[in-house]
Amino acid sequence: MIAVQGYDRQRRVIYWNDASARLYGYSREEALGQLLEDLVIPDHMREGVIEAHRDWLENNISIPSDELELKHKEGHLVPVYSSHVMIKQESGACEMFCIDISLEEQKRARDELYRRASFDDLTGLPNRHFMEAELSSRLEEADRLQQELAVVFIDLDNFKIINDTLGHHHGDSLLKAVAETLRAELRGGDLLSRFGGDEFVLLIFDFDGPEALHELICRLIDALEHQVHLEGDCYQVTASFGVSLFPHNGTTVAELMGNADAAMYQAKETGKNGLCFYTPDINDRLVQYQEITNLLRDALNNDGLELVFQPQISLSERKSDSCEALLRCFNGQSRAVSPAIFIPVAEKSGLINRIGDWVIEAACKQLNAWKKTPLENLRVDINLSGRQLTNPHLANHILETLKRYELEPHQLGVELTENEVFGSDENQTRQLEKLKEAGLHISIDDFGTGYSSLVYLRKLPVCGIKIDRSFLQHAMQNNADMAIMEAMITVGHSLGLSVLVEGVETDEQAQLVTDLGCDLAQGFLYAKPMPAQKMEEFLASF
Structure with missing residues (x-):
């Protein structure tokens, strides 16, 4: 839209085309005879426009073309590109014509770009x-x-x-x-x-x-x-x-x-x-976090990870058919770093998936190495994290790894903490169902420490629960912990689940969990976590 207006020497309108009427809201009849500054000039520009027009008439200083925001009849501003032409200047009957091109579309586009860039x-x-x-x-x-x-x-x-x-x-x-x-x-x-x-x-x-x-x-x-x-x-x-x-x-x-x-x-x-x-000590923890992250990356790339194994003991038969594989990470001086330190860092840094894949591979490799030894029927339970469970290909990856090492699914078990299991969504639950249907043993680790729901426990595809060591540590002196342990064992059995108690360290604790009807026990009383080569020797002497 090109709007053209003409003004006489006193800046009164002498010409007003239809485009001007659409652009500024004044009809031709309303505009004719009106002063330029009264029609379309905002208050803050009024004196400047009058002065610029005077300079053009008296000093021949033309008004430059420019982008302006002029005033509409209803009071809002109209963006335009305005050019100016002066004619009949020599005769003294000067007429100034303004040619205004609407920039409303361009302004809307600029405003939208700004909004998208800023909001x-x-x-x-x-x-x-x-x-x-x-x-x-x-x-x-x-x-x-x-x-x-x-x-x-x-x-x-x-x-x-x-x-x-x-x-x-x-x-x-x-x-x-x-x-x-x-x-x-x-x-x-x-x-x-x-x-x-x-x-x-x-x-x-x-x-x-x-x-x-x-x-x-x-x-x-x-x-x-x-x-x-x-x-x-x-x-x-x-x-x-x-x-x-x-x-x-x-x-x-x-x-x-x-x-x-x-x-x-x-x-x-x-x-x-x-x-x-x-506080500054928060920054110290960030430095430690980065150091542990770097350690984990180095361990993954340079054989700094190792699995150790802790037997799980049947209390009725006094033998071990399964063990838990526990991950160890070593720094450059071959000193072990506590899992309590490096596992949370692995979770936050996203390295837990690479570490989890390493554990799956290492456990299957070890099971294959135990073939045709007294340990060929030993089940190895590995720990999975909730982050691993979000991988929709996890179940297939585990089953394919077992097949690659010529293993049966029942030779491997998986453990997840209570909060990770009960916080899983439908897709994650399907991963567990697929593993259980294939024959893997699925356990809930640290049972009793989270926000368990018996309804969920009944619905989830699990085979066993592992009661957290904290209950056993106080059960000898605390009737409440004793009652909770007994209730968990009873509920587990009523749902057809095996029940294991962690952290058994004394004969008195072993007798207690036996009297309560627990199926399995794990702890330092029987064995500390040990390298793979020590497992055969231990089970032969147990």
Whole structure:
């Protein structure tokens, strides 16, 4: 659309085409005789336009073409590219003609590009790019004014379970609900952004000391604890919050973001649904995390992993038909690193899948080596992680590895912790069903320490439970632990499951678990974990 207007020496309209009427809202009759500055010039441009027109008339200084935002009849601004022509200047009857090309489509396109580049489509919140740019700008201001500034990293707890079990549609609805809940609790000057996935970042400015900051964040935690209603269903939502402060915990965007993220992970490790402020020792733990990650990578690439085996003893027959394969990792000085240290790091770093594949391969290789020895009928139980169970090809991989080593499925067992089994979704359960149907023995490890449900225990494809050692350690003196152990054994047997107690270390404990009717025992009383070459010697003498 090309709008053309003509103005006389006093800037009164003498020409107004139909395109001008559509662009600015004034009909030709309304516009004729009106002053340019009264029709389409915004107030802040009024004096400048009058002066520029005077300079053209008196000093022959033409008005340059430019992108402008001129005023519509209804008050809003209209983006145009405006050019100007002066005619009859020598005669004194000067006429100025303006040729305006509408830029509304281009402006809408630019605005949309900016929105997409700066805001999250799902929640409408500023995105990571916008937030980091704003933080950089605010840091300069905070430094100049000697003010504190807080960066809060927010990560939803167990969001993946909701997303995987209920679908991405419910997950998206939950993220939008969380964004609205958080936004409703904020003060006007604070900035909430969606960083990506289920992570949000909050910038808090101008707070009145640490107490006020703590109170604000606790209010956010409380707000999220309330149930969220999605399509008729209620969900309990919690989040972990990590906080870093300018200038105490960093002076750059990267430092403050990294430290807030580290504090958030610390909040998750200490129980989730909570708040953690960054401290230097958190950074020390990050350094240790990286060191262990590097150690695991090196061990995978340079034969630094080893399986050791601990027999599982039948209490009625006083023999062992199975053992648990336990993973050991060695550093450069051949010193073992505790599994309590390296297994959580493997989970977080994503190395657990490579390590899990190594364990499957090593266990099958050892079973093959025990063929035609007194150990040829010994079942080896390996530990699987919940992350491995999310692999839809896990069952096939295990069965193919067994076949490659010419082994029968019943020669291998798998153990998963209670929380991993009860937190599994339908696809993960199918993996377990496929393994059990093929003949593998499936056990729930550390039973009693999580949030078990007897309904799930009845439905899940498991063959046995392993009662956690913590119950046995106190059962001799604590009637409550004794009663819980007895109940777990009774429930296990009623569901047709074998029951093993871990951590048997004394004759008194062995007698207790025997009297309670437990099927199997495992612990230092019988044997410590040992290398493969020691197993034949041990079982021959047992």
